[in-house]
Amino acid sequence: MEALISLVIGVLTAGGVFLALRGTTFPVVLGLTLLSYAVNLFLFIMGRLAIGVPPVIRAAAEGYSDPLPQALVLTAIVISFGMTAFVIVLALKARSELGNDDVDGLHHDEDRHR
Amino acid sequence: MTLFFAVLTPFVGAALVALASRLGRSHSAWAAGAVTLASLAFLVPLFSLPFAGETLIQQHDWMPALWLNLAFRLDGLAMLFAGLILGIGLLIIVYARYHLSERDSMGRFYSYLMLFMGSMLGIVLSENLIQLLIFWELTSLSSFLLISYWQHREEARQGARMALAVTGLGGFAMLGGFLLLGHIVGSYELSDVLASGDHIRAHPLYVPTLLLILLGIFTKSAQFPFHFWLPHAMAAPTPVSAYLHSATMVKAGVFLLARLFPALSGTPEWFWLVSGAGLATLLIGAYVALFKHDLKGLLAYSTLSHLGLITLLFGLSTPLAAVAGVFHIMNHATFKASLFMAAGIIDHETGTRDLRRLHGLWKFMPYTATLAMVAAAAMAGVPLLNGFLSKEMFFAEAMQISQNHIGGWLFPALVTLAGALAVAYSIRFIHDVFFNGEPVDLPRTPHEPPRWMKVPVEILVVLCLVVGIAPALTVAPLLAVAAQSTLQTALPEYHLALWHGINPALIMSLIALTGGGLIYLARRPLFAWHERHLDRLDARVVYNALLNGLIVLARGITRLIDTGSLQRQVFLTLIAALVLGISPWLANNAPLTGSRSGLPLDAVSLLAASALIIATLATVWLHKQRFIALITIGVVGLVVSLAFVKFSAPDLALTQLSVEIVTIVLLLLALYFLPQHGAAEKSPGRAWRDGAIAVTAGAGTAALAWAVLTRPYDTIAGYYLANSVPGGGGSNVVNVILVDFRGYDTLGEITVLALAGLGIVAMLQNLHLPAPTQDGSGRLWDHDTHPTIMATLTQILLPLALLVAVFILLRGHNQPGGGFIAGLITAVALIVQYLANGTHWTHQRMPSDSHPLIAWGLAIAAGTGLASWWFGAPFLTSTYGHLHWPMVGDFELASAMAFDLGVFLVVVGATLMILLNLGGLHHTPPKHRSPH
Structure with missing residues (x-):
C-alpha cells in the first residue's frame, strides 16, 4: 500500500510539474492543481498510513491516526482553492489586457488584432 | 518608563508640529520648542541620579528569549548627550525660525527635526543594543529627510542619498557586529556588555565584531575613508548642519566609541584601527578645510578634523585620553554649533557663502563678527576658551603615548601640524570674512540679523568662554560623571585648569598657534600649489564609480536570471528545487527502505x-x-x-x-x-525537456514518500489526542486543533482566504472579455433557458442542503465536520442555485453581496479571540461547558464553536464572492474592445 501511495504522489508531482511548465495559462493552473494534490497527500502521509482509526476520540477506539498533518492539510486544501481562484482570475485579467493567454504576457497577437 | 516617554515625546511631537504648522509659520516652531521642553521635563528630574553616581535602567520585557527588550539607560554619558541633543536642539529651533525663508515649509522642517531628535535621544538612552541600532537607523533616515529638505536642489538630493548610502551601509555592518557581540556576551544589554570587556577581548570573534562595529561608527562619524559624505551633506539648510553636523548625528559614532570603550578598547587592533582612522581624518580634514572657499565647506572639513581628533583620543585607549575625548565632544558641540549658526547668519544677510567674495563684514555686523571670532578662537584652541583646554589634554596625551609607544616624535609632530592647520583655517574664517578689504559683489547689503537669531549663538559663545575661563567651577562635575560612566571604572587623576605650568603640551600649543599664523600668511603660494596638484582629488569620484559598478553588476545578474519570461522563471525555480532535492540523496547513503512494516495492498485501492x-x-x-x-x-x-x-x-x-x-x-x-x-509548443524539444524534469521530480518525490512511509516516527500528536476532550471540549481532534489549539493560525488562514476573495473582486473590476459565440467543437452556444428538472430539484434540495451544512457545522467539534466543510457545502448549495436557475433569478431571491459575510465572519472569529482578554486570558483562549436542553439532552457548548462560526461565514463569503463575480462577468454588457 505504501508503494502505491508513493507512486500516486510521484505521478501527481510529475504531471503537475510538466503542466506547470507549459506556456499558456490554463494548463499551468491545471498543473498547480495537480501539484497541490501531490503536496497535500505528501504532507498527509507524514502521519503514516492507517486504516479505520480516525482521530475522533471514542471510548472503543483501537487507536488514532495522527491528527496534526490532517489539520495542516485541511486548511491547505481550502487555501489551495483560494490560490487557484486567484491565479485563474489573473489569467483572465491578462487575457483581457493583452488579448492572449500566454503566461509571459507577450503582446504577440497584437498584430493580428490590428 | 520615564525615559521611554522622554524618547517617545519627539516622535509624537513630530505629528503635532506638522499639525501646528497649519495655524501659522511660527506655530510649528513654538510647538517644536514645547515638545523639546516636554522631553527635557521628563529627563531633568532624573539628572540628579547620575550625579549621585547611579545608573538608572528602565526595562520592559518584550522577547526575553531572544534578549530583545525595551530598555533604557541613564548614566553620565547618556545624560551629557541627552543634554546636548535637547539643549542645542532648542537653540536650533529658535534659530531656524528666523533662518528659513518664506518659501520653506516650516511644518515639514520641524517635523523632520523632531523625528531626528527622538532618534538621537533613543540612541543615547538605549540600554539594549538592538534597540540602539533601530534608533541608529532612524537617525540615518531622518537625516536623509533633513539633508534633502530643499528637494528641488540636485546637490541636496545627491548629498542626502550619499549620506544615506554610506551610513546605511555602516548601520548594516553594525547590526552584524552587535549580533556577534550579543553572541559573545549572551545578552544585548549594555550593562552586561560593558561588564564583560575581558571576555569579549579574549574571544576568537573579537576582531570581526570590532571591524563590523567600527565600520558602523566610522561611516556615521565620517571617519577616513568614509569621510566624503559629510561635506556633501552641507547641501542641507544651515540649521540642519549646525545641529546634525556639530552636536548630534556625527557625534553618534563617537558616542558609541565612548559607550563601548570599556567593552572593546585596549587591544592593538583597537589602537591601530581607531587611532589610525582618527589621525588620518584629523589631518585630511584640517588640511582640506584650509583650502575650502565655501564657508560651510570649511566648517564641514573642520568638523571632520575634530571628529578625527575625538576618534584618535578614544583610539589611544588610555583612561585620560578617553576623558579628553568626552571633554572635546562637549566643547566641539558648543563652538561648532555656534560657528555654523554664524555662517548661516552671514549667508542669510549677504546671500553668499563664498570666501572669495566675503570680506570686511566687520563694518556691517560687528556684533555677529565678535561672536564668530570668539567661537573660531575656541575652534583654534586659543587660551581662555573651552577648545584650548581639551586640545591641551589631547597634546599631553599625544606626548605621553609617544614616550610609551612606537613612532617617537612623529606622532606629536603630526598632531601639532593638525593643530597649526586648525589655527590657520580659523584665522582664515575670521580674517577673510570680517576684514581683508571690501566685500566683492554681494547679492545683498549686509546688516545685523534679527535679535533672536543671535541669541542662540550668544548662549553658546558665553558657554565657550565660561568653560574656558573657569572649567573647575562649571563643567568639571558634568565631565566627571560623563567620563566616569564612559570608563566604568575609577577616574584617572586629572586637573581641569587654564595653567598647568610650562610643559610639552603648552609648547605644542604655542607652536601650533605660531605655525598656524605663519601658514595663513603663506596662504597665497599654498593655495596655488593646492589648486595645481590636489584640488581634483575627490573621494566622491571613487564612491560614484563604486556605486555605478554595483548597479551595473546587479542589473547584469538580474538580466541573467530574469529574462521577463515567467515560463523561464518557473523552469529555473523547479531546477533549483530539483538540485536542492537531489543533492541530499547523493550525499547520504542510508537505505531507501526503512524498517517499518507496511499495510497490505487490496484490490479496491489498486x-x-x-x-x-x-x-x-x-x-x-x-x-x-x-x-x-x-x-x-x-x-x-x-x-x-x-x-x-x-x-x-x-x-x-x-x-x-x-x-x-x-x-x-x-x-x-x-x-x-x-x-x-x-x-502548439513554442519549440519541439521543449516537451521532452519538461518531460525529463517532470519525471525526475516525480521519481524523487515518490522515493522520498516511500522512504518516509517505511520508517517509524515519533509524533507530537499524543498531546493533542490527550487534551482534546479535557482541554478543548471536543472529540474531533482535527477540528479542535483548527479552532482551539492552533486557532491563531486558522484566523490567519481565513484572513488569507478573505483577502484572496477581495483581490479577485478587485481584479475583476472593469474587466471586459469577449464572450465566445461557439464552444470548443465549433457548435453555437445554447441560449436556452435553464433545464426545468434541474431547476425544480435544486430548489427543493436547497433547504435540505443548508440543513446538512448546519448539521455539519454544529457537530464539527465532536464528529467529522466543522466550519470549513460546512462553509464549502453551503457555498456549493447556493452555487447550484445559480447554475440551475441563472444569476438573474437567484439574485432576485438572495442577497448577492457577500462582503458582509466575510466581514462578519472575520469579526466573529477575531471577537472570540478578543473576548478571552475580557476574562484575563490570552488571545483566543477557549472555554466550554455543558448545557441541558429539554427533550434533546445534554448539550456541549464550546467558545471555539463561535470561532468555527466565523470560519464558516468567511468560507461561504469568500467562495461565493469568487464564483459569483466570475460568473457575473458574463452578464456585464459586452463592450467592444477598443482597437489599439
Whole structure:
C-alpha cells in the first residue's frame, strides 16, 4: 500500500510539474492543481498510513491516526482553492489586457488584432 | 518608563508640529520648542541620579528569549548627550525660525527635526543594543529627510542619498557586529556588555565584531575613508548642519566609541584601527578645510578634523585620553554649533557663502563678527576658551603615548601640524570674512540679523568662554560623571585648569598657534600649489564609480536570471528545487527502505489508484483539449478524497470533496473566457525537456514518500489526542486543533482566504472579455433557458442542503465536520442555485453581496479571540461547558464553536464572492474592445 501511495504522489508531482511548465495559462493552473494534490497527500502521509482509526476520540477506539498533518492539510486544501481562484482570475485579467493567454504576457497577437 | 516617554515625546511631537504648522509659520516652531521642553521635563528630574553616581535602567520585557527588550539607560554619558541633543536642539529651533525663508515649509522642517531628535535621544538612552541600532537607523533616515529638505536642489538630493548610502551601509555592518557581540556576551544589554570587556577581548570573534562595529561608527562619524559624505551633506539648510553636523548625528559614532570603550578598547587592533582612522581624518580634514572657499565647506572639513581628533583620543585607549575625548565632544558641540549658526547668519544677510567674495563684514555686523571670532578662537584652541583646554589634554596625551609607544616624535609632530592647520583655517574664517578689504559683489547689503537669531549663538559663545575661563567651577562635575560612566571604572587623576605650568603640551600649543599664523600668511603660494596638484582629488569620484559598478553588476545578474519570461522563471525555480532535492540523496547513503512494516495492498485501492494515475496522465496528455482535461482532473480530485476516506481522515475527505466541486465550477467559468484549445509548443524539444524534469521530480518525490512511509516516527500528536476532550471540549481532534489549539493560525488562514476573495473582486473590476459565440467543437452556444428538472430539484434540495451544512457545522467539534466543510457545502448549495436557475433569478431571491459575510465572519472569529482578554486570558483562549436542553439532552457548548462560526461565514463569503463575480462577468454588457 505504501508503494502505491508513493507512486500516486510521484505521478501527481510529475504531471503537475510538466503542466506547470507549459506556456499558456490554463494548463499551468491545471498543473498547480495537480501539484497541490501531490503536496497535500505528501504532507498527509507524514502521519503514516492507517486504516479505520480516525482521530475522533471514542471510548472503543483501537487507536488514532495522527491528527496534526490532517489539520495542516485541511486548511491547505481550502487555501489551495483560494490560490487557484486567484491565479485563474489573473489569467483572465491578462487575457483581457493583452488579448492572449500566454503566461509571459507577450503582446504577440497584437498584430493580428490590428 | 520615564525615559521611554522622554524618547517617545519627539516622535509624537513630530505629528503635532506638522499639525501646528497649519495655524501659522511660527506655530510649528513654538510647538517644536514645547515638545523639546516636554522631553527635557521628563529627563531633568532624573539628572540628579547620575550625579549621585547611579545608573538608572528602565526595562520592559518584550522577547526575553531572544534578549530583545525595551530598555533604557541613564548614566553620565547618556545624560551629557541627552543634554546636548535637547539643549542645542532648542537653540536650533529658535534659530531656524528666523533662518528659513518664506518659501520653506516650516511644518515639514520641524517635523523632520523632531523625528531626528527622538532618534538621537533613543540612541543615547538605549540600554539594549538592538534597540540602539533601530534608533541608529532612524537617525540615518531622518537625516536623509533633513539633508534633502530643499528637494528641488540636485546637490541636496545627491548629498542626502550619499549620506544615506554610506551610513546605511555602516548601520548594516553594525547590526552584524552587535549580533556577534550579543553572541559573545549572551545578552544585548549594555550593562552586561560593558561588564564583560575581558571576555569579549579574549574571544576568537573579537576582531570581526570590532571591524563590523567600527565600520558602523566610522561611516556615521565620517571617519577616513568614509569621510566624503559629510561635506556633501552641507547641501542641507544651515540649521540642519549646525545641529546634525556639530552636536548630534556625527557625534553618534563617537558616542558609541565612548559607550563601548570599556567593552572593546585596549587591544592593538583597537589602537591601530581607531587611532589610525582618527589621525588620518584629523589631518585630511584640517588640511582640506584650509583650502575650502565655501564657508560651510570649511566648517564641514573642520568638523571632520575634530571628529578625527575625538576618534584618535578614544583610539589611544588610555583612561585620560578617553576623558579628553568626552571633554572635546562637549566643547566641539558648543563652538561648532555656534560657528555654523554664524555662517548661516552671514549667508542669510549677504546671500553668499563664498570666501572669495566675503570680506570686511566687520563694518556691517560687528556684533555677529565678535561672536564668530570668539567661537573660531575656541575652534583654534586659543587660551581662555573651552577648545584650548581639551586640545591641551589631547597634546599631553599625544606626548605621553609617544614616550610609551612606537613612532617617537612623529606622532606629536603630526598632531601639532593638525593643530597649526586648525589655527590657520580659523584665522582664515575670521580674517577673510570680517576684514581683508571690501566685500566683492554681494547679492545683498549686509546688516545685523534679527535679535533672536543671535541669541542662540550668544548662549553658546558665553558657554565657550565660561568653560574656558573657569572649567573647575562649571563643567568639571558634568565631565566627571560623563567620563566616569564612559570608563566604568575609577577616574584617572586629572586637573581641569587654564595653567598647568610650562610643559610639552603648552609648547605644542604655542607652536601650533605660531605655525598656524605663519601658514595663513603663506596662504597665497599654498593655495596655488593646492589648486595645481590636489584640488581634483575627490573621494566622491571613487564612491560614484563604486556605486555605478554595483548597479551595473546587479542589473547584469538580474538580466541573467530574469529574462521577463515567467515560463523561464518557473523552469529555473523547479531546477533549483530539483538540485536542492537531489543533492541530499547523493550525499547520504542510508537505505531507501526503512524498517517499518507496511499495510497490505487490496484490490479496491489498486483500482482507485489506477484510475487516479490514468486520469492524471490523461490530463497531461489532453491538456490542449481543455474541457476534457477539466473532466479528468475532476476524477483525480475525487480519488484523492477517497484516499482520505480510506486512510482515516474523514474531515479531509469532506473538505476535498466540496473543494473539488467549487474548483471545477471555477475552472469551468474561467474556461468560458479562455481559448478552448491550447496552442502548439513554442519549440519541439521543449516537451521532452519538461518531460525529463517532470519525471525526475516525480521519481524523487515518490522515493522520498516511500522512504518516509517505511520508517517509524515519533509524533507530537499524543498531546493533542490527550487534551482534546479535557482541554478543548471536543472529540474531533482535527477540528479542535483548527479552532482551539492552533486557532491563531486558522484566523490567519481565513484572513488569507478573505483577502484572496477581495483581490479577485478587485481584479475583476472593469474587466471586459469577449464572450465566445461557439464552444470548443465549433457548435453555437445554447441560449436556452435553464433545464426545468434541474431547476425544480435544486430548489427543493436547497433547504435540505443548508440543513446538512448546519448539521455539519454544529457537530464539527465532536464528529467529522466543522466550519470549513460546512462553509464549502453551503457555498456549493447556493452555487447550484445559480447554475440551475441563472444569476438573474437567484439574485432576485438572495442577497448577492457577500462582503458582509466575510466581514462578519472575520469579526466573529477575531471577537472570540478578543473576548478571552475580557476574562484575563490570552488571545483566543477557549472555554466550554455543558448545557441541558429539554427533550434533546445534554448539550456541549464550546467558545471555539463561535470561532468555527466565523470560519464558516468567511468560507461561504469568500467562495461565493469568487464564483459569483466570475460568473457575473458574463452578464456585464459586452463592450467592444477598443482597437489599439
